[in-house]
Amino acid sequence: MQLPNLQEAKKRTKSKTEIKSYNINNKYQNIIKNKKYYVKTYGCQMNEHDSEVIKAILEQMGYEASIDMENADIIILNTCSIRENAHNKVYGMLGRIKYLKQTKKDLIVGLTGCMSQEEVVTNEIKDKYKWIDFVLGTHKLEQLSEIVYQSLSKKELKIEAPSCEGIVLEGLPVIRESKYKAYVNIMYGCDKFCTYCIVPYTRGKQRSRSKEHIINEVKDLVKQGYKEVTLLGQNVNAYGKDLDIDYTMSNLLEDVAKTNIERIRFVTSHPWDFTMDMIDVIAKYDNIMPYIHLPIQSGNTKILRQMGRRYTKEEYLELFNKIKEKVKNVSITTDIIVGFPNETEEQFQDTLDIVNTCKFDLAYTFIYSPRQGTPAAKIIDKVPLEIKEQRLARLNELVNKYAKESNDRYKDKIVKVLVEQESEKDKNLLMGYTDTNKLVNLKGPKEIIGKIVNVKITDTKTWSLDGEYIE
Ligand code: SAH
Ligand code: SF4
Ligand code: F3S
Secondary structure, X not given: OEOOOHHHHHOOOOOOOOEEEOOOOHHHOOOXXXXXXXXXXXXXXHHHHHHHHHHHHHHHHOOEEOOOHHHOOEEXXXXXXXXXXXXXXXXXXXXXHHHHHHHOOOOEEEEEEHHHHOHHHHHHHHHHOOOOOEEEOOOOHHHHHHHHHHHHHOOOOEEEOOOOOOOEEEOOOOOOOOOOXXXXXXXXXXXXXOXXXXXXXXXXXXXXXXXXXXXXXXXXXXXXXXXXXXXXXOOHHHOOOOOOOOOOHHHHHHHHHOOOOOEEEEEOOOHHHOOHHHHHHHHHOOOEOOEEEOOOEOOOHXXXXXXXXXOOHHHHHHHHXXXXXXXXXOEEEEEEEEOOOOOOHHHHHHHHHHHHHHOOOEEEEEEOOOOOOOHHHHOOOOOOHHHHHHHHHHHXXXXXXXXHHHHHOOOOOEEEEEEEEEOOOOOOOEEEEEOOOOEEEEEOOHHHOOOEEEEEEEEEOOOOEEEEEEO
16 A cells, blocks of 8 residues: 655655566466457546556456447556646546445446645545555556456455656556557656745656657658657656756657657646747748747736746746747647736736737637645635636626637638547547648548548638638
């Protein structure tokens, strides 16, 4: 039993990151026959990618995929801690699973992801959810096959989720969701410690993968026919800062561009580490997509300081304008938090103002959610939830207006779309994304799935575009 610990999770030392290669123990390989797994993912792209690894490890053990939870022999919830409602969804799901477990005695239930690294969560699980088989922390993925194996015979709660700075695991197996788009981790963890955020506690120290490992993974994806990679990290612009060599995100972007993969994206960009060199590289290479997710969080400099974001409103705007000026046709999206403790109406107005200035292509907006253990959670907040909800609604109205306006500019234009699959809302349509990451539902033959094709935009909505394939 290794429990997470807040004091340990906060620690950052100068110690060098260990790089370890993953190998499934022969003992656990193909030991499972005729059994199915179901993995449910919450949270960010990093978690989605972790689920691709979890699925691959389960398949190495011999499990097969189940399309629904009810028919699975093992259920894994890969969880997220970012806001209270992410927690609530998981607890709600556990309620459903408890019922399943009563009817199916051998069902194995495991919890992975960020929630498993929270002291409050593991305490609650020890108290009220003893029927869960295992909790496996973000630093312990390599022990998945072992803990599953133990769960086959030992029917008791096992928790392996120590808080630590973390290592880098290479050679992990992966079963990718898509045949055309792939996630590639370039770094793990985060050292920014924004005062509201739980991620540095759940994911450990910032650890960059070596450029060789990253480039080889991308080259391999090109060989397999992948058209697009998304480079992943909580703070990708800080890539390399923890390595001994003088090699930064702009160098990495350039080297990935030279692999000739057709499309490159990267998330998430913290404005603090965004360099002019990066902008130049993005502008120079056609295969680096003109799409940047640049979270602002607030338009008020005092709130930004309280959030620990390390930039002022003016500095953000300067960067924003530089990107707009240098990267042709760029689309910029953002994240915004409303109702940070004691945010005043005037301070909130500054956020509305900056949205009016930047006219973001899209903004993901959230009500501040106190995360236990973070500095912001200690502030006594006098703003009632009702006011925060009203602010969110006002903000969303504005954000949606600009999203629609930015989409309207595409009307009657011809754009390049990587066609991914049938559209979920209408099986007669296909769906894909533009280079600027706009969702397009389009008419066209199935043969264009997996290809980058020309599409004429016929109509625009707030969240998507409609179009027709043109030869
Ligand atoms: N690493 C990224 C953000 C990852 S979390 C960055 O720094 O830009 C994704 C988004 O969730 C954040 O940008 C923020 O807007 C939101 N978020 C994080 N913690 C939150 C909290 N405690 N309450 C509400 N929203 C939060
Ligand atoms: Fe959280 Fe800030 Fe790190 Fe982003 S940069 S993951 S918001 S601490
Ligand atoms: Fe959530 Fe952890 Fe990602 S808290 S947003 S799953 S890094």
